[in-house]
Amino acid sequence: xxxxxxxxxxxxxxxxxxxxxxxxxxxxxxxxxxxxxxxxxxxxxxxxxxxxxxxxxxxxxxxxxxxxxxxxxxxxxxxxxxxxxxxxxxxxxxxxxxxxxxxxxxxxxxxxxxxxxxxxxxxxxxxxxxxxxxxxxxxxxxxxxxxxxxxxxxxxxxxxxxxxxxxxxxxxxxxxxxxxxxxxxxxxxxxxxxxxxxxxxxxxxxxxxxxxxxxxxxxxxxxxxxxxxxxxxxxxxxxxxxxxxxxxxxxxxxxxxxxxxxxx
Amino acid sequence: xxxxxxxxxxxxxxxxxxxxxxxxxxxxxxxxxxxxxxxxxxxxxxxxxxxxxxxxxxxxxxxxxxxxxxxxxxxxxxxxxxxxxxxxxxxxxxxxxxxxxxxxxxxxxxxxxxxxxxxxxxxxxxxxxxxxxxxxxxxxxxxxxxxxxxxxxxxxxxxxxxxxxxxxxxxxxxxxxxxxxxxxxxxxxxxxxxxxxxxxxxxxxxxxxxxxxxxxxxxxxxxxxxxxxxxxxxxxxxxxxxxxxxxxxxxxxxxxxxxxxxxxxxxxxxxxxxxxxxxxxxxxxxxxxxxxxxxxxxxxxxxx
Numbered sequence: 001x002x003x004x005x006x007x008x009x010x011x012x013x014x015x016x017x018x019x020x021x022x023x024x025x026x027x028x029x030x031x032x033x034x035x036x037x038x039x040x041x042x043x044x045x046x047x048x049x050x051x052x053x054x055x056x057x058x059x060x061x062x063x064x065x066x067x068x069x070x071x072x073x074x075x076x077x078x079x080x081x082x083x084x085x086x087x088x089x090x091x092x093x094x095x096x097x098x099x100x101x102x103x104x105x106x107x108x109x110x111x112x113x114x115x116x117x118x119x120x121x122x123x124x125x126x127x128x129x130x131x132x133x134x135x136x137x138x139x140x141x142x143x144x145x146x147x148x149x150x151x152x153x154x155x156x157x158x159x160x161x162x163x164x165x166x167x168x169x170x171x172x173x174x175x176x177x178x179x180x181x182x183x184x185x186x187x188x189x190x191x192x193x194x195x196x197x198x199x200x201x202x203x204x205x206x207x208x209x210x211x212x213x214x215x216x217x218x219x220x221x222x223x224x225x226x227x228x229x230x231x232x233x234x235x236x237x238x239x240x241x242x243x244x245x246x247x248x249x250x251x252x253x254x255x256x257x258x259x260x261x262x263x264x
Numbered sequence: 265x266x267x268x269x270x271x272x273x274x275x276x277x278x279x280x281x282x283x284x285x286x287x288x289x290x291x292x293x294x295x296x297x298x299x300x301x302x303x304x305x306x307x308x309x310x311x312x313x314x315x316x317x318x319x320x321x322x323x324x325x326x327x328x329x330x331x332x333x334x335x336x337x338x339x340x341x342x343x344x345x346x347x348x349x350x351x352x353x354x355x356x357x358x359x360x361x362x363x364x365x366x367x368x369x370x371x372x373x374x375x376x377x378x379x380x381x382x383x384x385x386x387x388x389x390x391x392x393x394x395x396x397x398x399x400x401x402x403x404x405x406x407x408x409x410x411x412x413x414x415x416x417x418x419x420x421x422x423x424x425x426x427x428x429x430x431x432x433x434x435x436x437x438x439x440x441x442x443x444x445x446x447x448x449x450x451x452x453x454x455x456x457x458x459x460x461x462x463x464x465x466x467x468x469x470x471x472x473x474x475x476x477x478x479x480x481x482x483x484x485x486x487x488x489x490x491x492x493x494x495x496x497x498x499x500x501x502x503x504x505x506x507x508x509x510x511x512x513x514x515x516x517x518x519x520x521x522x523x524x525x526x527x528x529x530x531x532x533x534x535x536x537x538x539x540x541x542x543x544x545x546x547x548x549x550x551x552x553x554x555x556x557x558x559x560x561x562x563x564x565x566x567x568x
């Protein structure tokens with residue numbers, strides 16, 4: 001198992017993938033952090049009063065990681081893409097044959113790859129958290145936001161909790177990517193379908209104000225987990241719904257991967 | 265054949281897709297330390313058989329053993345098997361060496377081995393180049409290098425000379441012979457029958473999923489009718505040569521200005537003498553054994 005993790009890590013650590021992914025994640029978090037702070041300005045808030053971001057939201061004990069929690073969906077989408085591409089390209093390139101020759105235990109191979117990619121996602125979330133917290137500390141005084149509660153005992157606890165929730169959520173997105181990669185065995189199809197679903201379909205459902213459907217979609221409920229619960233959906237609801245998708249998909253993918261002929 | 269001398273064997277091995285047998289009740293054995301040519305036209309079932317041997321696909325029926333372990337337990341024998349199947353497959357964005365390091369890590373092989381196998385296949389100077397920059401021949405060499413990583417007891421190669429130039433083919437041929445001399449069993453499929461004829465001790469011949477011959481290559485040729493090629497100074501004398509052969513009980517025909525006469529090599533002297541007595545000047549009299557390609561077509565009933 002350790003050998004599988006180390007072998008997978010050799011692929012994940014290549015600069016174009018590692019630095020590229022971390023770079024994109026950092027840029028997205030930086031952009032959203034700036035936008036979220038910007039949206040606390042009175043002129044911005046008036047546009048959509050119901051979902052407005054207020055300075056008070058930042059002044060709570062979870063203020064330091066508020067922007068991190070809000071960007072979970074996007075970090076998750078990146079994790080989906082990385083996990084999906086790393087899994088499905090084994091079929092696209094035909095390298096799955098080499099891997100199975102050197103590690104015939106298919107479930108061991110799958111689990112080892114998953115652990116390595118989780119490690120990758122942890123680093124991604126960790127660096128993302130540093131950027132989000134660092135930029136929040138930088139922007140707070142510019143928007144007259146009081147940071148007194150951010151790094152007290154309760155604030156630190158909130159940072160740990162949010163990091164935990166965001167990590168679970170991002171792993172969830174990643175595992176969904178891996179499941180889709182195994183089921184579809186094509187990098188292009190896996191990425192296209194996944195991204196269309198996460199970025200377009202769930203986005204449209206949100207715009208069309210269909211909360212009853214979003215209560216049961218994987219992306220929105222993983223975001224709920226990352227945010228530690230929202231006004232509409234509880235944390236436990238998010239965990240149960242997204243957990244059902246992940247467990248069901250993982251059982252299906254593991255069964256198929258362990259039994260299916262590798263013929264391409 | 266002694267049980268311990270078998271590197272690889274299959275019994276009634278079959279693979280069926282829908283109603284079509286890709287491999288049908290295949291039976292053969294490959295002796296330890298031999299070079300076994302796995303011969304058959306495209307679609308004969310060679311790659312499917314190799315996939316079953318490597319645990320990549322499950323047989324529909326039958327069994328097989330590699331180094332004494334059932335092919336249903338690839339965990340038990342794959343650490344001693346090197347293989348390249350369906351061409352070289354690597355990560356384009358990684359260098360040749362890094363690709364091998366990934367496999368060495370996964371298989372638990374020493375990383376020093378990577379440099380050794382790259383040198384063996386002549387890729388040491390391009391080890392740090394990305395795989396996507398390799399030529400077809402270099403990719404093929406890297407595939408063979410990957411197969412050599414475990415210092416295998418059995419090497420299974422699917423069309424290893426694809427894309428190689430004549431010099432590269434010669435090098436691979438020498439490499440395989442060298443490995444066999446050290447005791448490695450080499451199981452190699454190719455559509456280049458002339459290549460296999462040169463290096464193989466043993467042949468498994470497949471046609472439409474069925475094994476039509478499995479055994480030592482000499483046994484294959486001995487079962488075939490030797491023949492001789494005859495040319496005469498005057499083309500019109502070829503008819504007389506054919507008549508002499510037929511009178512002596514040999515099958516003969518003329519093809520492209522050459523008489524083809526079935527018969528053992530020691531009958532050539534008799535023919536020469538009879539031609540001389542008939543006043544026919546022979547410009548060529550060459551006893552031949554059928555080559556692998558001719559034998560293959562003869563045995564499978566396929567036309568060239």
